[in-house]
Amino acid sequence: MKYLRDIGSYFLMLKKVFSSPTKRSVMRELIFKEIDDLIIRSLGIVAFISFFIGGVIAIQTALNLDNPLIPKTLIGFATRQSMILEFAPTFMSIILAGRAGSFITSTIGSMRVTEQIDALEVIGVNSLNYLVFPKIIAMLFFPFIIVISMFLGMLGGYLAGVYGGFSTSADFIAGLQNTFYPFHLVYAFFKTFLFAFLLATVPSWHGFYMKGGSLEVGKASTKAFVWTSILIILTNYIVTQLLLSQ
Amino acid sequence: MIKVENITKHFGEDEILKGISTTFERGKTNLIIGRSGSGKTVMLKCLVGLFLPNSGEIFFEDKALGEMNNEEQRILREETGMLFQGGALFDSMNIEDNVMFPLRMFSDKSRPELLARVNEVLKRVDLENVNKKFPSEISGGMKKRVSIARAIVNKPKYLFCDEPNSGLDPKTATLIDNLIQDITKENNITTVVVTHDMNSVMEIGEKIVFLKNGKLVWQGTKQEIFKTNNEDVTDFVYSSDLFKKIRNIQIEEN
Numbered sequence: 001m002k003y004l005r006d007i008g009s010y011f012l013m014l015k016k017v018f019s020s021p022t023k024r025s026v027m028r029e030l031i032f033k034e035i036d037d038l039i040i041r042s043l044g045i046v047a048f049i050s051f052f053i054g055g056v057i058a059i060q061t062a063l064n065l066d067n068p069l070i071p072k073t074l075i076g077f078a079t080r081q082s083m084i085l086e087f088a089p090t091f092m093s094i095i096l097a098g099r100a101g102s103f104i105t106s107t108i109g110s111m112r113v114t115e116q117i118d119a120l121e122v123i124g125v126n127s128l129n130y131l132v133f134p135k136i137i138a139m140l141f142f143p144f145i146i147v148i149s150m151f152l153g154m155l156g157g158y159l160a161g162v163y164g165g166f167s168t169s170a171d172f173i174a175g176l177q178n179t180f181y182p183f184h185l186v187y188a189f190f191k192t193f194l195f196a197f198l199l200a201t202v203p204s205w206h207g208f209y210m211k212g213g214s215l216e217v218g219k220a221s222t223k224a225f226v227w228t229s230i231l232i233i234l235t236n237y238i239v240t241q242l243l244l245s246q
Numbered sequence: 247m248i249k250v251e252n253i254t255k256h257f258g259e260d261e262i263l264k265g266i267s268t269t270f271e272r273g274k275t276n277l278i279i280g281r282s283g284s285g286k287t288v289m290l291k292c293l294v295g296l297f298l299p300n301s302g303e304i305f306f307e308d309k310a311l312g313e314m315n316n317e318e319q320r321i322l323r324e325e326t327g328m329l330f331q332g333g334a335l336f337d338s339m340n341i342e343d344n345v346m347f348p349l350r351m352f353s354d355k356s357r358p359e360l361l362a363r364v365n366e367v368l369k370r371v372d373l374e375n376v377n378k379k380f381p382s383e384i385s386g387g388m389k390k391r392v393s394i395a396r397a398i399v400n401k402p403k404y405l406f407c408d409e410p411n412s413g414l415d416p417k418t419a420t421l422i423d424n425l426i427q428d429i430t431k432e433n434n435i436t437t438v439v440v441t442h443d444m445n446s447v448m449e450i451g452e453k454i455v456f457l458k459n460g461k462l463v464w465q466g467t468k469q470e471i472f473k474t475n476n477e478d479v480t481d482f483v484y485s486s487d488l489f490k491k492i493r494n495i496q497i498e499e500n
Contacts, residue, residue: 023350023351026350026351033338110337111337114332114337115330115331115332115334116335116337118291118296118330118334119330119334121295121296122295122296122406123323123347123351124319124320124323124324124351124352125351
């Protein structure tokens with residue numbers, strides 16, 4: 001029963017987010033601030049993780065190629081497919097559910113605890129539009145992070161594969177170019193947009209409707225991370241089933 | 247003037263406000279007092295529209311809050327200022343932007359024009375040269391003054407204060423009380439203050455509403471509160487040793 005009520009409350013929140021818009025000049029500033037907080041400040045961790053995971057994928061693939069009939073180009077191919085189809089869109093989203101999601105929940109939750117949300121309402125601001133809408137717009141830039149993640153993952157794989165002595169440069173690049181379906185990029189970016197929406201709204205819901213004090217802010221952040229991750233995994237499964245299965 | 251007619255508010259099974267009727271007069275500091283849990287803050291939140299009463303009506307100058315259309319509600323918001331218990335200043339903004347925020351929401355004036363008004367109200371609450379500081383960099387008393395500045399920056403007709411001097415030393419608390427009263431007189435606004443501090447009652451209580459367990463059990467002036475025979479009120483007023491001693495001295499003198 002509680003879950004049903006929570007789901008209803010989430011959709012009612014979305015309705016309010018898109019009603020009674022905040023003044024345009026104020027909203028513009030908020031959007032730039034959110035892009036900085038949620039996108040630009042996430043670039044470092046995304047770049048670091050993507051680069052090294054790309055490297056690990058290349059090494060793991062190479063170490064498991066003990067059949068001489070399997071071409072070495074598979075190392076580049078496996079790195080590309082892993083990065084584009086799953087690692088960059090899905091796992092980066094889960095990593096960002098920890099980083100950006102917790103940030104969103106704790107920021108909004110702290111505002112709730114310290115009555116800043118009440119202050120917005122008394123001033124006549126639609127607090128949900130003011131707090132959540134700029135985050136949704138900022139997260140529209142999430143695919144840029146995913147592009148960077150894809151590129152750095154493949155670069156990491158290339159450097160680990162070639163300079164680690166597992167593949168030649170020509171083999172790796174041939175593997176990267178082998179049987180490339182542009183639709184895989186469409187699939188990856190389509191689900192990235194869905195994950196971006198979840199990343200902006202689920203942690204916001206947890207922060208906005210939390211009750212209690214600072215201890216509960218911490219608990220809400222943890223819950224937000226768990227639920228955002230669960231929803232990303234479920235959405236990933238459904239989208240994959242719909243778009244990729246024959 | 248604000249008129250409250252028979253409002254009730256309950257959360258689930260708990261009935262917090264049980265049919266309260268009173269008026270808060272213009273140009274006066276109206277106090278809602280009572281022990282913790284008596285429903286003071288819930289009543290204040292009903293007055294500012296943060297909670298909707300389950301029944302009853304609140305009138306702002308004879309216009310019922312429940313019957314106002316969106317535009318009337320927007321105008322009422324513009325005419326309302328509120329001082330929250332903890333200040334509720336926006337952490338992400340400096341003092342200048344905090345005070346400017348309500349102006350930006352309701353006005354299309356240029357930033358220099360808005361800044362002039364911000365500096366004017368900051369000066370009124372005796373705060374200068376703090377414009378670029380953040381809320382975390384100033385004291386509790388200064389936060390309250392910034393919050394008052396933000397509440398009055400739009401020249402409101404109604405000012406609501408939730409425990410304005412909680413957590414402050416007695417001298418700063420008196421300063422805040424006097425500031426609220428002076429602003430009320432200067433601008434002829436309707437001010438409603440929620441407090442359980444008897445010093446505030448002594449300082450600024452022109453009209454006092456006493457709540458107990460969600461019911462209005464007494465209302466009057468600060469002169470009358472010391473003469474009433476209402477047991478609930480005397481229990482509350484003389485719960486501090488200082489006021490007990492004052493009463494004993496008065497009895498001996500009489």
